[in-house]
């Protein structure tokens with residue numbers, strides 16, 4: 001049975017720059033979405049269709065390459081800045097995971113782009129343009145989000161300027177047994193925020209109100225924004241990182257491009273002291289992107305291990 005569609009707030013991002021009144025309405029909408037669901041879609045985000053389409057099509061072309069070409073990037077080391085891996089393997093409880101992934105660092109672009117695949121020949125150009133646009137958008141979104149928390153639009157600007165961007169290029173091939181398999185196990189992202197572009201539906205989010213999985217509906221040219229663990233930490237739990245998973249289908253390959261944005265590798269994300277008081281004691285330990293990578297190298301997300309759980313302080 002097809003899962004129920006999620007009610008997902010749709011934010012018209014263009015309104016952020018249409019004067020003070022519009023901006024404050026959008027900031028409020030973003031804040032509500034972050035606290036209710038940890039997830040929203042944005043339209044009118046300013047990234048043109050040719051850049052979105054170019055990034056998706058070069059990603060499809062990459063995964064169609066002969067395997068020896070892709071294997072050049074194969075690594076199980078989560079600390080590598082460019083990494084190809086497959087999880088076409090058995091998981092727990094008979095569930096199989098079915099995903100191929102290319103992950104690479106993307107900011108600063110001129111530092112990392114020479115490490116990216118040279119094939120397909122337009123990969124660097126198309127993905128480079130896309131990553132640059134995604135990063136601009138992520139910085140604007142973070143400003144809006146810190147504003148929505150009452151911390152002001154500049155609260156994290158300097159640290160985000162020095163921050164990391166990782167591009168996860170996910171490929172889910174057609175799966176013969178989609179009912180007993182998953183593309184990606186339930187998880188939340190370690191990031192401040194993640195922006196995702198998908199070629200077709202397949203992303204589900206956990207509705208914490210009733211514990212059910214809901215399908216994110218497809219909207220033309222929209223992008224999905226996930227609140228990540230580090231934003232939950234910053235906000236002292238006012239905003240919750242969204243638990244999500246990717247499901248599969250029998251018929252066609254699905255691609256998703258997840259642009260993961262965080263502070264610098266060793267910069268610790270801390271709870272904003274402005275959001276801590278007697279009624280709301282500090283609920284989280286500080287941590288960095290490197291702390292997450294160290295966690296990931298020792299724990300399997302497919303076994304339900306969760307980074308954010310290791311950060312929670314029991315008050």
Ligand SMILES: O=C(O)CCC(=O)C(=O)O
Pocket residue numbers: 168170184189196198202203244245246255256258
């Ligand atoms: O494929 C998707 O829609 C989700 C991808 C994702 O959650 C991730 O890369 O962290």
Ligand SMILES: [Fe+2]
Pocket residue numbers: 187188189244258
């Ligand atoms: Fe994710």
